[in-house]
Amino acid sequence: MASIESVMQEGRRFRPPESFRARAKLKDAADYERLYRQSLDDPEGFWGAVANELHWFKPWERVLEWEEPFVKWFVGGQTNLSYNCLDLQVERGRGDKKAILWEGEPGDTRTYTYRELLAEVSKLANTLKGLGVGKGDKVAIYLPMIPQAVIAMLACARIGAVHSVVFGGFSSAALADRVNDARAKVIITADGGYRRGSVFALKPLVDEALERCESVEHVIVVRRGENDVQMQPGRDRWYHELIESASDVCPAEPMDAEDPLFILYTSGSTGKPKGVLHTTGGYQTYTYLTVKYIFDLRDDDLYWCPADVGWITGHSYIVYGPLLNGVTQLMYEGVPTHPAPDRHWEMVARYGVTIYYYAPTAIRAFMKAGEEYPKKHDLSSLRLLGTVGEPINPEAWMWYHRVIGGERCPIVDTWWQTETGGIMITTLPGVHDTKPGSAGKPFFGVDAAVMDLEGNEQEAGSGGYLVIKRPWPSMLRTVYGDDDRYRAQYWSEIPHVYFAGDGARRDDEGYFWIMGRVDDVVNVSGHRLGTAEIESALVSHPAVAEAAVVGRPDEVKGQAIVAFVTLEGKREGSEALYQELRAHVTKEIGAIARPDDIRFADALPKTRSGKIMRRLLRNIAAGEEASGDISTLEDKGVVEKLLRPGVSR
Ligand code: 6R9
Numbered sequence: 008m009a010s011i012e013s014v015m016q017e018g019r020r021f022r023p024p025e026s027f028r029a030r031a032k033l034k035d036a037a038d039y040e041r042l043y044r045q046s047l048d049d050p051e052g053f054w055g056a057v058a059n060e061l062h063w064f065k066p067w068e069r070v071l072e073w074e075e076p077f078v079k080w081f082v083g084g085q086t087n088l089s090y091n092c093l094d095l096q097v098e099r100g101r102g103d104k105k106a107i108l109w110e111g112e113p114g115d116t117r118t119y120t121y122r123e124l125l126a127e128v129s130k131l132a133n134t135l136k137g138l139g140v141g142k143g144d145k146v147a148i149y150l151p152m153i154p155q156a157v158i159a160m161l162a163c164a165r166i167g168a169v170h171s172v173v174f175g176g177f178s179s180a181a182l183a184d185r186v187n188d189a190r191a192k193v194i195i196t197a198d199g200g201y202r203r204g205s206v207f208a209l210k211p212l213v214d215e216a217l218e219r220c221e222s223v224e225h226v227i228v229v230r231r232g233e234n235d236v237q238m239q240p241g242r243d244r245w246y247h248e249l250i251e252s253a254s255d256v257c258p259a260e261p262m263d264a265e266d267p268l269f270i271l272y273t274s275g276s277t278g279k280p281k282g283v284l285h286t287t288g289g290y291q292t293y294t295y296l297t298v299k300y301i302f303d304l305r306d307d308d309l310y311w312c313p314a315d316v317g318w319i320t321g322h323s324y325i326v327y328g329p330l331l332n333g334v335t336q337l338m339y340e341g342v343p344t345h346p347a348p349d350r351h352w353e354m355v356a357r358y359g360v361t362i363y364y365y366a367p368t369a370i371r372a373f374m375k376a377g378e379e380y381p382k383k384h385d386l387s388s389l390r391l392l393g394t395v396g397e398p399i400n401p402e403a404w405m406w407y408h409r410v411i412g413g414e415r416c417p418i419v420d421t422w423w424q425t426e427t428g429g430i431m432i433t434t435l436p437g438v439h440d441t442k443p444g445s446a447g448k449p450f451f452g453v454d455a456a457v458m459d460l461e462g463n464e465q466e467a468g469s470g471g472y473l474v475i476k477r478p479w480p481s482m483l484r485t486v487y488g489d490d491d492r493y494r495a496q497y498w499s500e501i502p503h504v505y506f507a508g509d510g511a512r513r514d515d516e517g518y519f520w521i522m523g524r525v526d527d528v529v530n531v532s533g534h535r536l537g538t539a540e541i542e543s544a545l546v547s548h549p550a551v552a553e554a555a556v557v558g559r560p561d562e563v564k565g566q567a568i569v570a571f572v573t574l575e576g577k578r579e580g581s582e583a584l585y586q587e588l589r590a591h592v593t594k595e596i597g598a599i600a601r602p603d604d605i606r607f608a609d610a611l612p613k614t615r616s617g618k619i620m621r622r623l624l625r626n627i628a629a630g631e632e633a634s635g636d637i638s639t640l641e642d643k644g645v646v647e648k649l650l651r652p653g654v655s656r
Pocket of ligand 1: 273318394421424446507522535
């Protein structure tokens with residue numbers, strides 16, 4: 008809470024630097040106001056015009072059909088995202104322009120022009136077709152950050168297969184759950200990839216997952232780590248062998264605007280991750296426009312978003328949005344601190360990166376490592392910075408502005424979600440003043456508000472729930488296979504509006520200040536995790552009777568994971584069990600979900616109706632007084648014990 012209060016008192020603001028504004032696509036508040044008004048008054052006219060900047064095989068009949076909570080955009084139109092990312096760029100004279108400058112962690116490099124990328128994508132698309140993959144089939148992608156991750160996504164989009172990218176840091180169990188939920192027919196993976204100077208294996212995790220997945224017929228394996236892997240005859244094939252004989256011409260399949268493009272799993276407040284479903288026409292239109300205006304792209308920019316394609320940021324702002332705009336981008340395989348904490352700055356200087364878009368947690372880690380690292384490099388090529396994934400505290404914002412941006416680069420703090428598909432709230436870099444800690448204003452077409460649970464809009468300055476009052480083009484269409492869950496989760500908490508799950512307030516200039524999740528979702532280093540998921544991983548261990556997981560404020564990660572655990576029978580907590588439970592969660596979900604702290608308790612604080620009092624546990628985890636109303640607590644002795652030193656590991 009302390010951090011929220013300090014944000015509410017934040018009064019600093021920064022004008023767009025004149026040098027930036029002079030060349031910006033949009034530079035006046037009036038431009039923004041006019042376009043924003045138009046986007047709300049005439050969404051069909053506004054989005055129709057934007058969509059027409061891309062290629063359509065067949066024009067749509069209607070721009071928008073809304074039957075709450077189900078939306079259709081560009082009804083009857085046919086298009087293809089892979090076509091728009093590749094063929095269209097070649098047609099527009101960008102064939103020889105570099106699309107991707109890739110660098111592996113060990114320092115090896117590879118580049119693709121738009122024409123070369125089109126050829127590679129077509130080869131893999133033909134290969135997939137040869138394996139019997141067609142329109143509507145699901146393909147799981149489980150890869151390190153190598154160019155084949157982008158190629159695989161575009162190859163799926165080209166033939167109308169639906170991709171489901173699973174972050175390479177997820178465990179085999181998490182992979183199996185996702186593969187089974189989508190009933191994927193093919194998995195595209197690699198032997199391994201580089202991370203912190205050594206190879207991590209992926210293929211063995213796929214082998215393990217596949218013991219539980221019946222839908223998978225083929226596994227395509229990219230050679231990257233050169234680590235030993237077992238290839239199962241008939242099922243597993245090497246990528247390089249398969250594409251060798253494939254034709255590099257593969258016409259893009261005309262897709263209905265509402266045909267599914269991808270499923271991406273994300274955590275919610277209940278145990279099972281949700282398959283967020285995005286479709287084709289609206290998603291491409293929205294990601295295209297957001298990149299164009301929010302990153303204010305110019306043809307000579309070198310754009311870099313060092314996220315992973317396993318997250319929505321990678322989907323929308325590494326793959327689709329940037330390529331739809333014909334940008335040249337840098338892509339990097341490894342961690343920012345290898346071999347030293349200046350890896351990113353060294354790369355920014357060496358390549359001449361102009362736009363850099365990354366997570367607050369990384370900025371806080373860079374800050375902690377010390378400004379001598381960025382200071383070693385010439386960062387003068389940078390002209391625009393961005394952040395995504397979690398609230399940025401004003402101190403980190405100021406450091407980013409001063410040390411990385413040299414006080415000359417606007418910062419766009421972009422609020423959005425897996426479900427929203429694209430950036431929803433941000434400043435426009437040539438238009439708006441920035442205020443450290445505030446994401447800014449709604450993007451075109453976004454009718455955002457702050458409400459109470461009854462649906463009353465809150466006055467400026469008052470906190471409430473962040474909602475969106477009408478559909479936008481890249482809105483999720485449903486939770487894959489579960490329309491009821493979609494309706495219940497997003498369109499029922501507050502009547503007739505999209506419920507984002509974040510707390511927020513709006514100031515008297517219409518700037519939004521996001522205050523973090525209001526549900527049981529924790530944000531650890533920008534990774535979104537459901538506490539229920541981690542709890543269910545913990546209780547699947549035989550020693551654990553009950554578990555409650557909460558977030559605790561953390562200087563670098565934003566939030567750290569604290570688990571309160573009661574044990575079966577007469578078992579006692581110990582260092583060994585602590586390590587064992589951490590390893591168990593890593594195996595069940597992945598290292599990103601590993602608790603930072605496990606407190607062994609005799610009992611968990613519960614209300615008389617048996618609900619675990621999470622708010623109280625959050626206070627205890629944060630080392631705060633157990634404040635607030637504990638009158639419904641069943642056994643007050645439980646809290647006293649939890650507060651006493653010695654109960655934690
Ligand atoms: C894109 C992405 C979504 C959640 C969201 C919110 C938090 C994202 C933010 C931010 C404050 C920002 N979040 N951007 N909070 N300011 N600029 O991160 O998607 O992984 O689905 O997470 O992240 O809490 O609800 P996702």
